[in-house]
Amino acid sequence: MALSCTRPPREARSRRFAGADLHAYLEECRHLALDAIRTIIPRDTAYGPVLYELMLDYPLRSAKALRPALCMATCRALGGRLEAVLRSAAVLEFYHNAFLIHDDVEDGSHRRRDRPTLHELHGAPIAINVGDAMLSLALQPLLDNMATLGLGKALRILQTVARMTRETAEGQAIELRWVRRGCWQLSDADYVLMVQKKTSWYTFAAPMVIGGIVAGVPASRLTELRRFATALGTGFQIHDDVLNLIGAESLYGKEIGGDLWEGKHTLILLHALRRASTDERARALAIIRKRRPPAGRRRAEGDRLRGLVARLRARGHVTPAGQRALEGALRGPATGAKTEADVRFLRALIDHHGSIPYARRVARRWAERARRRLAGIERWMPPSVHRDFIRGLVDFVVTRER
């Protein structure tokens, strides 16, 4: 991989990126980013297995590492050097993984990239602290940019990161407010604004803008890059919502249907609710507002209590009516959680109203918008393998299976 630093492969050729090329490009960038991430994390073993080692857990799981690849590709497509952008690209991946750790705690998610989430493995306290420490460590390499990129570029990158983290937190706040208020009368425009702040900004906009800054393009072109990236990111997230329902878990890496269990505000569910009859909507909203069933220790407690009730019944210490009352209390209102049947109902509603094909159409419209914006950018971004990669992403984000 060190090879790429000195001799960029396939630099001059320009052609349509096939799927395999795109994945090879991603994979190459991922290894470069991982190497750079390792230089960000202190090699200090004094904190045992609860801090620095855990920072590599998510990054080392199978992941696309889209953000560093997009950052590197933009920089190189615009004539910047790979070595100049590597550190900033790695920081983006580092931020992403810190956000994922905190997101997983906030959403109570069980799986991430085909393995249990960090807080399932180590508990929420350690997971929150690791995320905080990653957000902290990300500052130093951005300061180090001053020495290698010069003050102006380093400052503009820091400003972009400051904006990025703010947009992400605001997007997250929009969604949390909807959850808190049980707010479901939302338009596609509401959803799109949330997604553009929560996902597009840090997944697409910031990587491309930072790549452009390192390459030295003027502010007006940075705006063009950001507008393209925003459209691309919107299509990406809508397609992600689709994959969450119909993807293959082995490829997608998260539990299929997890968004329904979590009651996430997706374009798909919003569409189905708009199309639903009054009765269907009332039932769906009642389900959505239930929480997801507990996992881990809390579920084990419930199982243990149910087992005790059954044994007491078998030994005649509890009457059949008593058993029913206790089991009811331990199951339904006691946990007040969604059941398999609940989630099947939501899924049937979505299928009945064609909400998945609808979301696919909307995602493709955003990809088309991105394609038009890229055409404008290609007037000043010369042909290269890196530009091909960026162009390849336009199809990829709305057709990918992972």
Next chain:
Amino acid sequence: MALSCTRPPREARSRRFAGADLHAYLEECRHLALDAIRTIIPRDTAYGPVLYELMLDYPLRSAKALRPALCMATCRALGGRLEAVLRSAAVLEFYHNAFLIHDDVEDGSHRRRDRPTLHELHGAPIAINVGDAMLSLALQPLLDNMATLGLGKALRILQTVARMTRETAEGQAIELRWVRRGCWQLSDADYVLMVQKKTSWYTFAAPMVIGGIVAGVPASRLTELRRFATALGTGFQIHDDVLNLIGAESLYGKEIGGDLWEGKHTLILLHALRRASTDERARALAIIRKRRPPAGRRRAEGDRLRGLVARLRARGHVTPAGQRALEGALRGPATGAKTEADVRFLRALIDHHGSIPYARRVARRWAERARRRLAGIERWMPPSVHRDFIRGLVDFVVTRER
């Protein structure tokens, strides 16, 4: 308060700070810091009551605001201007409150500054996101320092903040590792290292170093400031552990005995465990390793289930033996949580072995060490009301009641 910006009060006089003066100085700085914090938080109401408004919740609760006061005092005592240091001082208070929000989630704390913790009021997801957003927003004012303080000072402040957040996360990691491994065979030196990283760095060292940077003192003097602050912070935290056991909740603002319920690693408990007999130690460790009882919804669930069992017993659906088994399961191993009697046992052990007087002695030794280091600093820090405040803190940190 705006007065202070243009005409520092009592600037030239130097005398011993009485308690009232110290609190007046703190209070004045607190208002200056709050005004500056308000300029950091966007006045954007689009995110409803789940983001920006919540950032002011903890800062507006009754608090000492020690960090900004120490930062301002150090800067002004060394000839720096108040306006030059205000923004950085406010950022420190902002970071502190973000850490508190995440700490409270990690520790499962119920109360903070005499009110329920943020996650008790709004749930962990909103609390984690607010903390993240605060950590993000803190970057911009530090970048804005470039324009007002010049590049060199602004960069040194950013480097100090990067180090501060890293030290804090490492200190937190040391403690989390102890919790995770059930590690209690620890020396005072282990405890002191943890506290110096987790608390002293961001409460005392960073504020003083940043105050010194703004005032323009050379690196060797920054080191002297840091060494003084580290000793002061160690005494402060040990005294804080004492207050947690014997303070008045109305002054202290956190629940008295909360550290015992949480099983926190304090100098006091470590001392009591070292002095305890083998049997006492085994019983104490068994208690410490239990978790604290659930609060809020989970406790309400337990109460509801116990009520149901009582009603079923009254109606003859459960035998007396069945009731005992169910109540036992809902109480003891079901929750596996500490009881009032457990915490009383720990407290008695601490009193029996004189661990509180011991901790007071150790705290005073650190204060004395700080006093000696301050004497060195006073060779180049001229007399002023600000220097008096700093000197006043040496007594304050180990005698305060809040």
